Amino acid sequence: MSYLKTDHPGEKLIKWLYYVTSSVRIHQDNNQLVRDGVAQLKACIGELSPGGDAAIQIWRGRFHIQGEKLVYRRDTFAVINEMLEYFSRRGLGGLCFLPQAASAPHESVVAFIRLLNECAKREDASGWLDLQLEKHGLSWVEIYRKPDESREGTGAGTGQGQEMSPEEKAQKAYFHAIDTLKASSGQSAGAMGGIRKARRLAQTIVDMARSDSALLLGMATRQDADNRTYVHSVNVAFIASCLGRRAGLSRVSLEHLAVCALYHDLGRLGNIEETFLAEGAAGKGEQDRMERHSLIGVKEILKLNAPQPLRSRIVFGAFEHHLNCDLSGSPRTHYVRELSLVGKILRIADVYETLTSGQGNPPLAFTPDEALRLMWTERGKSFDPLLMKYFVSVMGIYPIGTIVELSTGETGIVMDYLSEADRDLPCVMLLKDDGQGGFTRGEKLDLSSREGTGCAPERTITRTVHFSELGIQPSDFFQQGLQAVSPASEIREAQADQSS
Numbered sequence: 001m002s003y004l005k006t007d008h009p010g011e012k013l014i015k016w017l018y019y020v021t022s023s024v025r026i027h028q029d030n031n032q033l034v035r036d037g038v039a040q041l042k043a044c045i046g047e048l049s050p051g052g053d054a055a056i057q058i059w060r061g062r063f064h065i066q067g068e069k070l071v072y073r074r075d076t077f078a079v080i081n082e083m084l085e086y087f088s089r090r091g092l093g094g095l096c097f098l099p100q101a102a103s104a105p106h107e108s109v110v111a112f113i114r115l116l117n118e119c120a121k122r123e124d125a126s127g128w129l130d131l132q133l134e135k136h137g138l139s140w141v142e143i144y145r146k147p148d149e150s151r152e153g154t155g156a157g158t159g160q161g162q163e164m165s166p167e168e169k170a171q172k173a174y175f176h177a178i179d180t181l182k183a184s185s186g187q188s189a190g191a192m193g194g195i196r197k198a199r200r201l202a203q204t205i206v207d208m209a210r211s212d213s214a215l216l217l218g219m220a221t222r223q224d225a226d227n228r229t230y231v232h233s234v235n236v237a238f239i240a241s242c243l244g245r246r247a248g249l250s251r252v253s254l255e256h257l258a259v260c261a262l263y264h265d266l267g268r269l270g271n272i273e274e275t276f277l278a279e280g281a282a283g284k285g286e287q288d289r290m291e292r293h294s295l296i297g298v299k300e301i302l303k304l305n306a307p308q309p310l311r312s313r314i315v316f317g318a319f320e321h322h323l324n325c326d327l328s329g330s331p332r333t334h335y336v337r338e339l340s341l342v343g344k345i346l347r348i349a350d351v352y353e354t355l356t357s358g359q360g361n362p363p364l365a366f367t368p369d370e371a372l373r374l375m376w377t378e379r380g381k382s383f384d385p386l387l388m389k390y391f392v393s394v395m396g397i398y399p400i401g402t403i404v405e406l407s408t409g410e411t412g413i414v415m416d417y418l419s420e421a422d423r424d425l426p427c428v429m430l431l432k433d434d435g436q437g438g439f440t441r442g443e444k445l446d447l448s449s450r451e452g453t454g455c456a457p458e459r460t461i462t463r464t465v466h467f468s469e470l471g472i473q474p475s476d477f478f479q480q481g482l483q484a485v486s487p488a489s490e491i492r493e494a495q496a497d498q499s500s
């Protein structure tokens, strides 16, 4: 087995996976070669991420281990290519070994490897494998579907083999997330299907956070009073994923964060709260209500028919999202010494979304920049100071979706920031009066552009306006027209054309 000599733990993991998937084809489970291979595979998993997740993912035809591209060497090239082909034949985009994998029994690992081999013969290989993992209780490993297949699973595909625009993909994922939450609420004990869908959705949300966070943040400005908690939960998932990405979370951690965010208010979805009250729980005041839904959420999550490792992670979001950084807030607890990273991120996303929602009684009508300034003054007390810095850097001084009035008298919506340096000079889409009391999409401008004006920007922002004043949904302007490229991309392309 000289070809297995390598120092890179990711490379070793792929090679031992290759070795074990090959050896179980010709040997019995208890064969010594199979035993040795499985032991080595588990050792690699433990070495790669002691006590954490070990993720293998395929991105643009290359393996990425723990989010880092695997560098190929000449003597490993053949085995790695063979494994790329192996994953591709099974419609797999990768595998995630949870911390329990390093201590999983030999029989359990062999059972997984045999299922992995077997699934290639099935029509929907990755879907079949996912079901088998659930059926056999193999909760120490999770699969990633290939991006094209996961779109289908999230309802984000066209179903006609057409490439979707980023706006179309974001819109479909958004509404599919709401449907998934509706399906999950009130039927937690049997909601495995909902959890599985939520996990696939989380993969789509993370893909979008990595490729076009401005579009995701724009979509997260959507409001719907009739579906307030559902819309809020999806918005929080979108915002938290962008913040988590800026904070440097691995892809696997981001996906767990997104699932956690989707379920963070499970205690107030559907009629769960009413059922709890009917069962005799006391207290109907706002403080009790706040305290109660965090605890109901925990109770409901513990009932979810989901793998225990995933359940134990998402429970943090429900329990901690109303706790401040200094541990004041709800629920009052003596058990927590410090909030988890997930809890700290959710706290920020949850408060920001609530402050800017225009919902509540009386309605909270902070413009996004006002909400950000208010939250900034609370850093260290309510919010983790470093995460707040990341949050401001993700959102910009005028967060995506803010309606701004310009020095020229024009009104526009902040769509993106093209310059990392000028976080107060966004890219804006002007609002054009449609002559019927509404607005349509107008010209797109980069306020950081100093072309033809010496050094001062041509237009500046004079004030911000709450969306309810104009009676519009900023999120509509991130979807309307469903163009093939996002507004910021259009400007980037136009600038590239001019400079070439």
Ligand SMILES: [Fe+2]
Binding pocket: 264, 265, 293, 321, 322
């Ligand atoms: Fe909440």
Ligand SMILES: [Fe+2]
Binding pocket: 232, 236, 264, 265, 321, 350
């Ligand atoms: Fe919330």
